[in-house]
Amino acid sequence: MKENKQHVVISKATIDRLPLYYRTLKLSQEEGVAIISSEELGRRIGVTPEQIRKDLSAFGEFGKKGVGYYVSELIRNIGEILGLNRQWNIAIVGVGHLGWALANYANFASQGFQLQAIFDVDANKVGKYINDVEIFDCDRMPEIVAERDIQIGIITVPAEYAQSVANKLIKSGIKGIWNFTPVKIDVPERLHIVNEDLSVGLSSLSFHLSRSL
Amino acid sequence: MKENKQHVVISKATIDRLPLYYRTLKLSQEEGVAIISSEELGRRIGVTPEQIRKDLSAFGEFGKKGVGYYVSELIRNIGEILGLNRQWNIAIVGVGHLGWALANYANFASQGFQLQAIFDVDANKVGKYINDVEIFDCDRMPEIVAERDIQIGIITVPAEYAQSVANKLIKSGIKGIWNFTPVKIDVPERLHIVNEDLSVGLSSLSFHLSRSL
Known part of the structure; x- marks a missing residue:
């Protein structure tokens, strides 16, 4: 079956x-x-x-x-x-406003997505916590990803760092990437990537509004 | 045609x-x-x-x-x-991390969505600017929405305020709502609403990963 x-x-x-x-x-x-x-x-x-x-x-x-x-x-x-009957361990890379907002997004945990780590390069952020989840230096990615069995990496860094962060995540053993940057990231065939474009919601609204206004 | x-x-x-x-x-x-x-x-x-x-x-x-x-x-x-060949005037209600991140989202402007105003109830935020866009008190919504011809309202307030903010936006003359809260908002038939669920991207990843891991 x-x-x-x-x-x-x-x-x-x-x-x-x-x-x-x-x-x-x-x-x-x-x-x-x-x-x-x-x-x-x-x-x-x-x-x-x-x-x-x-x-x-x-x-x-x-x-x-x-x-x-x-x-x-x-x-x-x-x-x-959808694979929601098990726990997925996720990590966020990049603690800007979007990274912060996602770290606080309550819906994830209720669907089995457990935030295990947050990464940033900013020494002022490293060592702090968002909702009990620690912010680690990006250099510790291989160690933390392996230790906490993290499968999914969420990229919320500035666009120019997207590819290098993705490379680092992949090298660390991540299996899937959720990309919030506008950059097209090159990944190996075996890796799953979802590119998020927040404009899609607005386009759906403008489609309907342009027909009704 | x-x-x-x-x-x-x-x-x-x-x-x-x-x-x-x-x-x-x-x-x-x-x-x-x-x-x-x-x-x-x-x-x-x-x-x-x-x-x-x-x-x-x-x-x-x-x-x-x-x-x-x-x-x-x-x-x-x-x-x-998609109605992207014209300008749409948008407003964000709620300056948490998500509201802040959206106010900084560069893709919107490039697709014709012009952020005209931001609203919050916090006196410490009102009067400040994000990328040259002013944060107004929510009480000024009817005036600002009319004056700046704002058609779309983006709701990024805590869930418990979602419905009251939506009511206020609708009363002010907004035509479409983009709802980032997990709450189901009741709106009149003529109004367009898009409910954003950021978990969808993760579910798509977990679907693929649960088949390949």
Whole structure:
């Protein structure tokens, strides 16, 4: 069964929607919703019910025809698919305002992402703590990453340091990078990288506003 | 022609991908790429060429069979579709680390989003400037929003103030809201809201890592 799942080819578009499903289902659960139809789930996310049924069918049968999806079951299943049923150890590199904000972002821990270390080159920041997590000098990256089994590195340094920080993270044994800089970082094929562009949210707004204003 | 465009029904999934196309095309242009195939564009974004051709066909004919897309033409066209060919006036409410980081986010201005005002309730912050943009007391919202023709409000306040800040923004005449708090904000039907969840990027990484580790 597990083997089988690994061979399912899932489009990137579907993968990108799964966290939205997961989040919306969690919010629905908090509101006390136990069963949700693809119509209602679609309405909350802004996706057609057909799209939802198609996306979720790729992973097996989670719904009951004419009834809907069992919310807690679907949360557990999507969580498993997204790898959220285990703990991921993460590190932030770069303690500017964005790094600081991310270190304080409560949603991460609730989804199994444990901030294990923060790195910076500034001697005034090294040795301090953000929410009980220590800021280390970047030179200690190989040691700390290995010791704390950190798999994901978040890069929030100025753009000109993005590549060198990424190289250092990769050399230290990191498996995935979340890049907040506008720079395209070169990484080996085996490494996963997600490039964050905060403008995307604004573009989605401007798309709708330019049609309605 | 313009009328016609307004009647095209575009799926939310497509709209969500357009900013990624836009961003990737801009990066390609900076690298000196003048023509790009759907295969190459797909490889850079992580979407199938079929998906790209399908997405872009909804808006008309941008490519040339066997040649590819003209990058600058496609940038102009997608920019127009996304409403990025005009200036949008934005305001940030809440000067924590995240608000501060967003106020410094260089990508916004380059895509036509002009930060016109920042709001906070903290008397120690009011009257100060971030990158030449003044921090105003939240009480002055109606006046400043009208005066500076601000269309989009970005909410980066603590979760418990999210709804009241949104109400105040809407009353002041804002048309769209970008919500960084984890709270579901109730807004009138006519208003556009985008809920940002920074965990989505991490979930995408954990999905891939849990399959490859």
